[in-house]
Amino acid sequence: MKTLSEDLMLLIEREISGQASPEELVTLNNWLSADKKNIKEYQVLQQLYRGHQTLLRNNIVNTDEAWQKVSNKIEILQNSNKKTIIYRWYYVLSAAAAIFIIVFFAWVFRINNQVVTIEAVAGNEQFLLPDSSSVSLKKGSAITYNRSFKKGRSVIVKGIAYFDVKHIVSNSFTVITNNTLIQDIGTSFLVNNTITKDEITVFSGEIKCINLSTKAVINNIIAGKKIINYSKGFVVTDFTDTNILSWKSGVLDFPDVSLTRVLEDISLHYGITVKCLPIDLSNNIYVKLHFENQPIQEVLNEIKLVTKLQLRKGNNEFIFFQSVKNESSQIKKQK
Template sequence: MDSQDINVLLAKHFSGETKPEEEAVLMNWIKNNPDEYISLKIFFAESQPLDSPQLFETGNAWNRIAPNLSSTKPTVFQLYKKYIYATAVAAVFILISTFAFLYANTEITVQTANGQVKSIELSDGSLVTLNDNSSITYKRFLWNNRTVSLNGEAFFEVKHDESKPFSVNTGTLSVKVLGTSFVVTTKEKEKSVAVITGKVKVTATPTSQTVILEKKQAVHYVSNRLIKSDTANKNLLSWKTKSLSFENTPLQKAFQDIEDCYHIKIQVEGKISDSCTVTTNFKNESIKEILEEFRLLFGLSYTQKGNTVWVKNISCEK
């Protein structure tokens, strides 16, 4: 049954004029759309004028008095009845349209807790993977305006639509794309955008400075400036993939990537030599397995309590 038929049934239902078979059809629709029906019922009740609360009972009144009227009168009442019926249909149509508009433009906010990662599919088919301690706000239906707001970090896989660019706003940075995959980070100590595939335009909101990024390029917002780099961190998505790759990577940087991947904090006792590097790979290993390998490689000792790891006695002798 199409929406126009439902509109007619709802109008008759609210005026108390549905037949048993029509009521059965409508009850089945209400069973599948309870929230929409309740909202329409509330809208309908609130929209009734105070001086004519029984407006939609006119049809019933007509049925009761019709047999007692002379044959020269019914045309006037019939026209009035049709007018009331048409008004009811129009009112229900307006209410449904209003409800649909409000429903479509409802803003949804998704948040993640510490150590939690969530995957979200937007109404346009775009996919978002939200890192921990992050939040994203978007409209329920991204029709003409594909814009979302981000706080924290997320990986976007945007559905291509040349006529409707996709935008991510962070307050400091604005990212606009047509169809691509990229990571946006907007944390207290880091604000950056890195492109995995495709091309994006990044604008620094405070200064209006703009840069174009292509595959494997990144930009960092530092001291009110956008600084572009040609090589994005290969472990950028480790928090999503649980894969880490190090090739002559400074140990301090390796610890930072491990922190991001496993949502932990590594506290190192003393200063790590710049000559201390690591070459190894991990795939779906536990944090304990990784720490054990580093213990064997560098002779270090470590203790872990909750989400914090204390490391000391690092030896970088080859």
């Protein structure tokens, strides 16, 4: 573990106590995103800070009494010869080190469960944070936060998470990824975090985002907008994808869209690959479809029925294609 600068140690302490400013959070999260080892180091320091407060508050370790025992041993040495002093001084240092280790592991034992990580392993998960904000995690995603969440509402996200935030004027809600710091202003929003970029879609309220690489800030991202944060900057677009929360609701709705778009959404929703060959064929087919919590085979059969296409299973993928007898016919756009 590298020795941290005094400024960084103070910054971590301010963040833990909920006193860090947005600018300070940017600096801290820049450091966190620089190296995965920094996150583990931060979590240890976070635990030690809180553990120290817990120990003092609950008097788990009487540090005065522990130090007095060491001090008494030092006093005995004053009447010893030099050789004995060297030997006993080593003994005293060992005793002091042992006491330190006891105190350290008492800290770790007491605060071992302070950092909470929730992973959606078996399927999608929905739950409440300690401040009553709700979170929905897509399967394979995870969040991490401190158990004393109400003092400083910060969440680290990996993967895809939907937040419905309880707005508190005096206590902002912050979401952190490896690319972005997101701060809410009474909001519900979706975060899609990958290694190279983040996509944040705002459904209600307003957010602001900070690029952790460039420290650029973008404010007033309102409902109906989607912001994409690449490492070099932001791109803001209108939100048009009606199925972006299908993994959460179980509903896929296609009012009159190309088969290409349908297959893309289905692939993402079910975590499989579904495509049409040749690609130009699916671009020219438009369909009206609606699915609610249906198994993939039912969905594929309905698409097959509506489009009159054939379906085969390849290597870990499903492929729609046009039969030879229908190649001469054109499938026109359905109104």
